Amino acid sequence: MSNPVLEIKNLHVWYRTYGGYSRVLDGVNLHVYKGEKVGLVGEAGCGKTTTMRSVLRILPEGQAHIPEGQILYHGNDILKMKPRELQQVRTRGISMIFQEPAAALNPVFTVGTQMFDVIKYSGLSKEESRKDNIKRLAIQAIKEVYIPDPERILNCYPNQLSGGMKQRICIAMAIVTARELLIADEPGTSLDVTIQDQVHRLLRGLVEKKEMSLIMITHSLGVARELTDRIYVMYAGNIVEVARTSDLFANPLHPYTLGLLSSVPKLTGGGVAEGIYGRIPDYLRPPGGCRFHPRCPRAVQRCREEKPLLRDLGDGHQVACFQV
Amino acid sequence: MNAPIMTINNLKMYFPVQKSKGKPVYVKAVDGVDLTIYKGEIMGLVGESGSGKSTLAYTVMGMYKPTGGQIIFQGRDISMSSDKRPLSLKKDLQIVFQDPGSSLNPSHNIRQILELPLRVHKIVKREEMERKITQILQMVELSPNYMYKSPASMGGGERQMVSIARALATDPTFIILDEPTSALDVSIQAKIINMLLKLQQEKQLTYLFITHDLSLMRNIATRVAIMYLGKICEMADTVEFFRNPLHPYTRMLLSSIPVVSEEEEALKPKKVISTGEIPSPVNVPPGCSFHLRCPEKTELCFREDPVMLEVSPGHLVRCHAYQKTAGVNVA
Numbered sequence: 001m002s003n004p005v006l007e008i009k010n011l012h013v014w015y016r017t018y019g020g021y022s023r024v025l026d027g028v029n030l031h032v033y034k035g036e037k038v039g040l041v042g043e044a045g046c047g048k049t050t051t052m053r054s055v056l057r058i059l060p061e062g063q064a065h066i067p068e069g070q071i072l073y074h075g076n077d078i079l080k081m082k083p084r085e086l087q088q089v090r091t092r093g094i095s096m097i098f099q100e101p102a103a104a105l106n107p108v109f110t111v112g113t114q115m116f117d118v119i120k121y122s123g124l125s126k127e128e129s130r131k132d133n134i135k136r137l138a139i140q141a142i143k144e145v146y147i148p149d150p151e152r153i154l155n156c157y158p159n160q161l162s163g164g165m166k167q168r169i170c171i172a173m174a175i176v177t178a179r180e181l182l183i184a185d186e187p188g189t190s191l192d193v194t195i196q197d198q199v200h201r202l203l204r205g206l207v208e209k210k211e212m213s214l215i216m217i218t219h220s221l222g223v224a225r226e227l228t229d230r231i232y233v234m235y236a237g238n239i240v241e242v243a244r245t246s247d248l249f250a251n252p253l254h255p256y257t258l259g260l261l262s263s264v265p266k267l268t269g270g271g272v273a274e275g276i277y278g279r280i281p282d283y284l285r286p287p288g289g290c291r292f293h294p295r296c297p298r299a300v301q302r303c304r305e306e307k308p309l310l311r312d313l314g315d316g317h318q319v320a321c322f323q324v
Numbered sequence: 325m326n327a328p329i330m331t332i333n334n335l336k337m338y339f340p341v342q343k344s345k346g347k348p349v350y351v352k353a354v355d356g357v358d359l360t361i362y363k364g365e366i367m368g369l370v371g372e373s374g375s376g377k378s379t380l381a382y383t384v385m386g387m388y389k390p391t392g393g394q395i396i397f398q399g400r401d402i403s404m405s406s407d408k409r410p411l412s413l414k415k416d417l418q419i420v421f422q423d424p425g426s427s428l429n430p431s432h433n434i435r436q437i438l439e440l441p442l443r444v445h446k447i448v449k450r451e452e453m454e455r456k457i458t459q460i461l462q463m464v465e466l467s468p469n470y471m472y473k474s475p476a477s478m479g480g481g482e483r484q485m486v487s488i489a490r491a492l493a494t495d496p497t498f499i500i501l502d503e504p505t506s507a508l509d510v511s512i513q514a515k516i517i518n519m520l521l522k523l524q525q526e527k528q529l530t531y532l533f534i535t536h537d538l539s540l541m542r543n544i545a546t547r548v549a550i551m552y553l554g555k556i557c558e559m560a561d562t563v564e565f566f567r568n569p570l571h572p573y574t575r576m577l578l579s580s581i582p583v584v585s586e587e588e589e590a591l592k593p594k595k596v597i598s599t600g601e602i603p604s605p606v607n608v609p610p611g612c613s614f615h616l617r618c619p620e621k622t623e624l625c626f627r628e629d630p631v632m633l634e635v636s637p638g639h640l641v642r643c644h645a646y647q648k649t650a651g652v653n654v655a
Contacts, residue, residue, distance in 0.1 A: 043509040044480075164601050192372040193536060194598035197580035201597075219509060222582030249584060263514040265540040267566070267581065267588040272521075272543050275514030279479050 004031040011069030039224035042234035095174040101166035105158040112154030141176040164195040326363040335393035353379040355554035368545030418491035422503040424483035481512035560639040
């Protein structure tokens with residue numbers, strides 16, 4: 001296969017707090033090929049958003065500290081880029097959709113103003129960035145996300161739109177100019193299930209049509225199953241299992257993945273499972289060895305002392321666990 | 325079946341929003357709901373945001389005075405606002421809110437939070453307070469050293485446990501659960517749900533469980549009702565409901581659920597693609613309120629609002645498509 005579009009190698013991110021360093025990410029490895037749809041699944045607070053924010057270098061400055069790791073975009077390390085190069089990546093390479101559409105849009109500017117700004121600063125040539133061309137691109141993008149009457153929408157303020165429409169506008173902004181990689185951070189989470197379904201179908205359709213790569217951050221295994229080719233399961237700042245989507249659901253291996261899968265209420269009925277004992281660790285004093293061991297039903301002495309690394313069990317199915 | 329514990333007759337809750345041409349305009353949050361809840365059951369009330377399910381719960385709790393209709397609880401009419409209700413009644417009716425972060429007072433510790441209902445309802449003497457609170461905390465499997473913690477220092481799951489403990493403090497018979505787990509992760513949700521089920525068994529409680537998660541209802545509810553724009557559009561026993569969903573909106577909801585296995589995929593209605601959004605409850609469309617999004621609409625749906633119809637015992641649906649077939653059957 002060709003080189004990956006994005007490759008994260010052994011990424012560590014710490015946050016500075018009053019109590020000391022909060023060691024959130026603990027060696028994350030992840031890669032995405034061209035045209036691939038990848039899911040990053042984990043519970044709240046496991047570091048999914050931190051990972052993706054560090055890709056765009058939009059972590060809170062002064063608080064976040066990256067002691068180790070590389071984020072390679074076409075082989076160039078984003079963490080070492082100069083502002084100019086970084087600007088290139090942000091305007092042409094990678095775009096991101098945020099979880100809360102209401103917070104991602106500025107309430108005091110019209111949708112049109114905000115969209116025109118995105119297009120204006122996306123590195124178009126002088127000829128292309130004429131006013132009428134910008135407007136044409138914006139209208140086309142709004143049409144692509146199936147919102148009727150784009151001209152009227154451009155003059156609307158975000159509070160005049162419903163949650164589903166706002167999220168569609170955010171998607172339109174992310175795809176309005178050609179990008180290689182789209183990072184979607186729980187785009188459906190704050191929406192109702194029927195609207196979420198529409199947004200996800202739209203997103204998949206657009207990514208496939210434009211041959212983009214997609215990283216889908218979600219806490220829902222069901223959403224990841226419907227949208228992605230390959231899934232990374234994340235727990236407490238570590239990737240614990242990687243597999244093709246069909247393999248992961250047919251043959252989940254890591255105890256955390258198993259616990260997560262059994263906790264999901266099923267449409268087939270049969271009651272609710274027990275859940276996973278305990279909760280996500282305190283990052284100021286994370287447990288030694290495997291970070292999952294205090295909650296793991298299969299933990300042995302070795303898990304407390306040594307950190308398991310991802311091992312390939314064939315066919316790209318990787319697990320970080322001694323017991324598998 | 326057990327005796328009804330609560331009967332809601334044609335309940336209406338309108339909120340005035342603004343005046344247009346001198347006439348007040350209303351948001352019809354709950355618009356003619358009939359619902360009977362039997363003793364010891366878990367009634368699942370499912371709907372999208374803006375469908376009026378929380379307003380229904382709050383009206384039952386007495387936070388609003390209903391615009392019209394009747395609520396009968398344990399044989400007594402309680403269609404008045406909370407301040408006019410007798411104290412003994414409030415003791416029997418409790419609620420757990422969606423977001424434990426905002427429903428627990430951040431400046432009180434857990435002891436103070438749990439003490440308030442005990443003091444208001446004069447359940448125990450001052451000397452026995454500590455012992456009683458320890459006992460309540462044990463019911464939700466929290467250790468007594470949580471007593472002097474503040475809500476902010478606890479995880480979301482534990483906070484919700486405290487909310488549940490607060491509702492249980494007065495030893496109620498009926499608890500409204502307003503999306504108690506939708507702000508939590510699935511592994512924590514599973515724990516809370518199991519505890520709620522255990523408590524329901526032990527104390528013979530009746531739950532009105534409000535949620536937007538149909539897969540969760542499949543696993544715990546005895547009956548399910550679907551709400552859309554202030555009205556109930558389908559209601560049935562859980563098994564029948566999922567085996568034979570009738571209303572087009574129910575099918576749309578079911579087909580939108582992201583699932584994790586092939587077996588579940590097979591249960592979803594095929595070829596129903598969700599379209600449109602829930603309209604504003606200020607301008608409810610004429611006729612059937614769902615016709616804007618309905619894939620099976622006919623000309624009749626634009627004009628007339630369908631009435632609730634029992635298609636099989638206990639399975640009620642409000643849709644013109646079944647009105648016609650039922651009419652033929654009668655003829």
